[in-house]
Amino acid sequence: MRINKYIALCGVASRRKAEELILEGKVSIDNKIIKDLAIQVQDNNIVKVNNKVIRPVESYKYFILNKPVGYISTAKDQFGRKSVIDFFDSNDRIYPVGRLDYDSRGLLLMTNDGDLTYKLTHPKHNIYKKYEVKVDKPLNESETKEFMSGVDIGGYITAPCRLKRLSFQALYEVIIGEGKNRQIRKMFSYFGKKVIDLNRVAIGELELSTLKEGSYRALTEKEINYLKKIAEIK
Incomplete structure (x- = not known):
């Protein structure tokens, strides 16, 4: 399996962000730093990101968050601003699908499914x-x-x-x-x-409805299947 996809399946980051981590020298396989984006991960390899062993996520989680103004849609910020990730348990390694401006509010998808995140944010989809x-x-x-x-x-x-x-x-x-x-x-x-x-x-078909600002809810099975379906559209 290609290294960027493996990192995404581990819930660490999307494929694009995984490639950035690799090029920054933050990824190692069997304790050897790698910068080759095409390298394949074998079943017996030990992969680390920032010197921490990563493994594929056993169960994926999907949420809709009603983001308030004043939160960034990334994990870290050089200005120390609050992040949408702060709403979730840090052990879940939940990340936003795409972004919503700091001074904007509303629906933001959150998940630890890095592969789905990559597909949904790919330019070819243009989800309304x-x-x-x-x-x-x-x-x-x-x-x-x-x-x-x-x-x-x-x-x-x-x-x-x-x-x-x-x-x-x-x-x-x-x-x-x-x-x-x-x-x-x-x-x-x-x-x-x-x-x-x-x-x-x-x-798309996912709506905020009555979800209060600053709150989140888990997606239904129907909603998850909908996202996976549109993610596969060529």
Whole structure:
């Protein structure tokens, strides 16, 4: 089994993050540091990350977290900010699937299934995500049409998306399939609008529903099967 996939199956990190750990010299096989991303792990090998032995996870866990504003979606932060991982037992080695900005809130998938995380975050999938976004002033009719057809957010033209105004207080429902860094904020900024609040309410068929902010729940078997199904779509 390829080393990055093995690390993912151990629940340590996604395949992409595993490759970073390897290149940083933090991974060893049989006490020998390796930096070859193509190396294969055999059944009798002892693999260590940061000098700690790792083994494949015996049982996977899947959660939906309603992330509050003020939490990062990574394990560590150079500024010492709070992490979404703080909501879970450290022994579970739970990690977020993708990211949600520090100043954004809402639905975030959390799991120790590194292989599924890799597949769900692969660019080929473009899983649709629904957001409720409040801005300081509304878009006019021409801006709305341009927003939906695609705008330049800094050398990248966004794909067509869905946009619906929910109230006269400049509250919008935005549905996008991409996940560029701070994409929605940049899209509104293109028209001189400032995002006041951004709340992700759904990822595909998974919804926050009545889950309170700062709380999480385990995914149902049906929801887990749904994620695995869409992860395998070519």
